[in-house]
Structures are given as C-alpha cells and as structure tokens.
Amino acid sequence: MIRTTARQRRRRGPDAGPDAGPDAERDAGSDAGPDPGPQRALIAASFVNRVGNGLFNTAAVLYFTLVVHLPAAQVGAGLTIAGLTGLAAGIPAGNLADRCGPRTVWLVTLALQAATMAAFTAVDGWLAFTLVATLDRLAATASGAAAGALVARVSGERPAAFRARLRTYVNLGVVVGTLGAAFAIQADTRAAYTALILGNAASFAVAGLVVLAGVPHCPPLPRPAGHRRWSVLADRPYLAFVGLYSAIGLQYQVVSLLLPIWLSAHTDAPRWTVAAVYAVNSGVCVLLQSRIGATVETTRQGGRAFRLAGGLFLVSCPVMALTADVPTWVAALLAVLAVCVHSVGEVWESSASYALGFGLAPDHAQGQYQGLLGIGFTAGQALAPVVLTGAVLALGHTGWLLLGVLFAGLGAAGPPVAAWAARTRHVPQDAQPPAPGRSPLPGTD
Structure with missing residues (x-):
C-alpha cells in the first residue's frame, strides 16, 4: 500500500525523476490511489x-x-x-x-x-x-x-x-x-x-x-494549535484568489446569457445558432476537461492556466462581437468558432480553479475554504447579468472588447497571486498540492 505523505509529495514534486524512489513510480501509474x-x-x-x-x-x-x-x-x-x-x-x-x-x-x-x-x-x-x-x-x-x-x-x-x-x-x-x-x-x-x-x-x-x-466516513483531521474558526477570512492570498475566481467566473454566462441575446438582437444568424453554441460549449468541455485538467496539478501550473484562459477569452470575445458585422451563415460559423475558443478557455480556467482552490486550502480546513470559494462564485454569478447585459450590451463592440481585456487582465493576475499564496504557505510552486486527508479513509493507508 502507498504510504507517501502529503509533505513528501510536496517535496518531491510532479516532475520527480527516477531517483524519487518506488513510491513515485507507483504514484505515476495511479490516478486514483489504492482504493478507487x-x-x-x-x-x-x-x-x-x-x-x-x-x-x-x-x-x-x-x-x-x-x-x-x-x-x-x-x-x-x-x-x-x-x-x-x-x-x-x-x-x-x-x-x-x-x-x-x-x-x-x-x-x-x-x-x-x-x-x-x-x-x-x-x-x-x-x-x-x-x-x-x-x-x-x-x-x-x-x-x-x-x-x-x-x-x-x-x-x-x-x-x-x-x-x-x-x-x-x-x-x-x-x-x-x-x-x-x-x-x-x-x-x-x-x-x-x-x-x-x-x-x-x-x-x-x-x-x-x-x-x-x-464513500466511507471521513473523520475530522487534526487542527494545528493556531487554527481559528474563521481563519479563511484572514488568509489574504486566498481572498485574492477568490476575488479572481469570482470575477473571471463571469465567463460562464457569456455563453449562456450574453451571446444568445447578442445573436438574437444584433445578428442575422439563424435561430438554431443559439442551441448550437450551447451544444458546442458542452461538447468541448466534456471532451477536453479530463485531458487538460489532469495536467494542472501544482500552484505554478494553476496560475499559468489562469493566464492562458484569460488570453483565450481575449480572443473569443471580439470574435463574438464580429458576428454582428457579417452575413447570416458567416455569423453562425463565427459564433461556433468563438464558442470553441471560449470553451477551451473555460476548461483551462476551471482546471486552474480546482488546482488553486483546493491546493491552497489547509487540509484541516477544506470545508470553510470551499465554503468561501462557493460564496465568491455565487456572488459573482449573481452580478453577472447586470454587468454583462447592462455594460457590455450597452457599449456594443466596445463592450465586448473591454470584456475580453478584463478577462485577460484577471488571467494575468493568476501567476503572481499563486506565487504569493505559495510563499505564505512555504510550499514550492512546483510542488503538487496534497491529497488532503487521504489516509483517514478506511482502506487507503
């Protein structure tokens, strides 16, 4: 059975060579651990x-x-x-x-x-x-x-x-x-x-x-001496990450809310285009999530994935705006192309959010950290209709461009925020985030 500790995994990192020992070889060949x-x-x-x-x-x-x-x-x-x-x-x-x-x-x-x-x-x-x-x-x-x-x-x-x-x-x-x-x-x-x-x-x-x-019962993990009930609210790097995550989360409603309104009101694209963009978005995410998400393990990788996602959104948003300036069938093709690019960005963004949202949270306090992350995301989604329909639609093409620039800026902030958070936790940026609390699960240690 694998008895590698989280501290050993962080020290060894995801790119450990042949000298990392037999545990590393077993880790490399197993995604799920001894009991999937x-x-x-x-x-x-x-x-x-x-x-x-x-x-x-x-x-x-x-x-x-x-x-x-x-x-x-x-x-x-x-x-x-x-x-x-x-x-x-x-x-x-x-x-x-x-x-x-x-x-x-x-x-x-x-x-x-x-x-x-x-x-x-x-x-x-x-x-x-x-x-x-x-x-x-x-x-x-x-x-x-x-x-x-x-x-x-x-x-x-x-x-x-x-x-x-x-x-x-x-x-x-x-x-x-x-x-x-x-x-x-x-x-x-x-x-x-x-x-x-x-x-x-x-x-x-x-x-x-x-x-x-x-799923077996998961007993609480031991708390360190300095643990506080609301410690997440004093964790400034994590608060900064939650802010980034909440703001860049506006991208989810670009496809589900903003683009359908834009296609209906400002383009000559066939009405079935609205259904097509939903299908394309879902299909790309289903097909690529496992392939891309499995590559985003570490703090540094999470920050870079945020930056890449922001860059892809910077490309997709102006292309969505262009659908208003072209003939009917070209508009439909441009909409599908833009959604393909946007959906790849969504996969990178969600992968980054997983790596940082879980990896930066202490093992013993995952619940309260995930609770704050959920609050931030929900608040961002609640504001999304006001921001997207009130600002972007009102400004037209300029609004789409500014939205893309906003996403790119948020993505660019990902690496420095990830590096800041890693320093405060004394964890190397290239170390894998721990698998929190794997050992207390019966049959896994």
Whole structure:
C-alpha cells in the first residue's frame, strides 16, 4: 500500500525523476490511489445530482410563471432574496464539515435539498415560493461547501486528474438533464413540469444513497494549535484568489446569457445558432476537461492556466462581437468558432480553479475554504447579468472588447497571486498540492 505523505509529495514534486524512489513510480501509474471505490461513488453521485439539476434548471422559470402563475418580476425577486440569503450558509457549513466530517454534512444537505425541491410542487404564492427557494439556497450553499471538502478528502494521489474526471461527468449530467427537460417543455403541461421537479428531488435522494453506500466516513483531521474558526477570512492570498475566481467566473454566462441575446438582437444568424453554441460549449468541455485538467496539478501550473484562459477569452470575445458585422451563415460559423475558443478557455480556467482552490486550502480546513470559494462564485454569478447585459450590451463592440481585456487582465493576475499564496504557505510552486486527508479513509493507508 502507498504510504507517501502529503509533505513528501510536496517535496518531491510532479516532475520527480527516477531517483524519487518506488513510491513515485507507483504514484505515476495511479490516478486514483489504492482504493478507487470512493472516487467512483462520488462521481456517480455527482452525475446523478447534476442530471436532476439539468432537469430543473432548464424549466424552473417556466414552471413558476406558467403553472404557478407568478409574475416574472416576482420570480426574479424571490430568487434574488433566496440567493443572497443562501450565501450565509457557506462558511458555517464548511466549518461544520471540518468538525464533523464532510460526508455526514453533505448527506444531511442532500436530504434537505430533496425535501425543499419536492416542496416546490406545493407552492401556490409568492411568499411560499420565496420561503422554499430560500431554504433550498441555504441547503445548496451548505451542500457545496461539504461536497468540496469531501472531494478534497477522496482525491487520491493525483487530485487534479480526479477532479477533472469529476467535472467531466458533472458537465455530462447537466447535458443529459437538459435534454430530458426538453420533452417536458415540449409537452408544456403541469404534470410534465411537476415531473421535472420531482425528478430533481429524487436525484438528491439517489445521490445521497450512493454516497452513503460507497464513500466511507471521513473523520475530522487534526487542527494545528493556531487554527481559528474563521481563519479563511484572514488568509489574504486566498481572498485574492477568490476575488479572481469570482470575477473571471463571469465567463460562464457569456455563453449562456450574453451571446444568445447578442445573436438574437444584433445578428442575422439563424435561430438554431443559439442551441448550437450551447451544444458546442458542452461538447468541448466534456471532451477536453479530463485531458487538460489532469495536467494542472501544482500552484505554478494553476496560475499559468489562469493566464492562458484569460488570453483565450481575449480572443473569443471580439470574435463574438464580429458576428454582428457579417452575413447570416458567416455569423453562425463565427459564433461556433468563438464558442470553441471560449470553451477551451473555460476548461483551462476551471482546471486552474480546482488546482488553486483546493491546493491552497489547509487540509484541516477544506470545508470553510470551499465554503468561501462557493460564496465568491455565487456572488459573482449573481452580478453577472447586470454587468454583462447592462455594460457590455450597452457599449456594443466596445463592450465586448473591454470584456475580453478584463478577462485577460484577471488571467494575468493568476501567476503572481499563486506565487504569493505559495510563499505564505512555504510550499514550492512546483510542488503538487496534497491529497488532503487521504489516509483517514478506511482502506487507503
């Protein structure tokens, strides 16, 4: 069995030569560690969960406006209240995961999400909708913090490779769920929409059962003497990384929100182009995530991946703007080309976020660090519609160019922030981030 410690892995680094010893040879030939069962269970649970998310997210607004008959403005207001309130659960839930074990906390949050999702089918007014949505967001934020900590604990000897595979299946799950939701949208009946909601509720329950059966309990890791309950808020390099991650995360809604509006309002591209860009984005991410993500292991690699992603976004954004200046079929081809480039940038950005988000967090405090990371990302996504539609669309071509420059600048900040964080942790930039807490998992040491 492999008994290589995290400290030894950091000292040896990812490029260790033949003198690194037999442990290095075994590490090089194994992505999953001696017991891949918990990893497979976590991937399966995440896939099922995201199939449910795809079912619900695709048709949620239609259900609340067409079936429950809530005005769109009320739905938006309720979701905003729920989203902002839900942020409060991130760090406390992360701390709880660090103290009680992430598996336990995640199972509880999955059960809560199953209950709140099922409760949506009984909503008949705005107050009830807002209350249920708020409880759902609180549970979802807590779930994200606990799930992140659990991923850190079962990542094995090659954490980047595992997380890349995990994100591949997560993306695939969303695609499958979205395709399933298309049938309900076509049927356009209360029963069809209700089936989507209950399907999502069931996905939380099934995911919980998979984790319960396949992932062993992860006991809390020992805390150093200087640990503080809110230590993440005093970690300035990590706060800087969270800021970068949250801001560059605007890129996710470039494809899902900004480009579709631009194509519809400013170009002569065929309407099917909107669906095509979604498909291309999902396809590129599914195909390349494992291949690219497995190469981004270290702090230095994470910073460089951020910079590369920013450069690709600098290319893709102006090309998206050009779709308004060309004939119909050229516009469609340019849109697909731009999304291909943008999607490759998305894969590099997500890989960098995994490497730095997990690698810079202390083993014993992964929960609270992942909680803060989730808060930052959610806040950035909440601001994205205002920034993208209010600023970029208002400025037209100039707005697209400035958006690309913004992404490039954020990406360029990745290497210095990563280097700063590595210095404060006294970890060489080329050392692999540890596989947090692998040893306490039964059967892995």
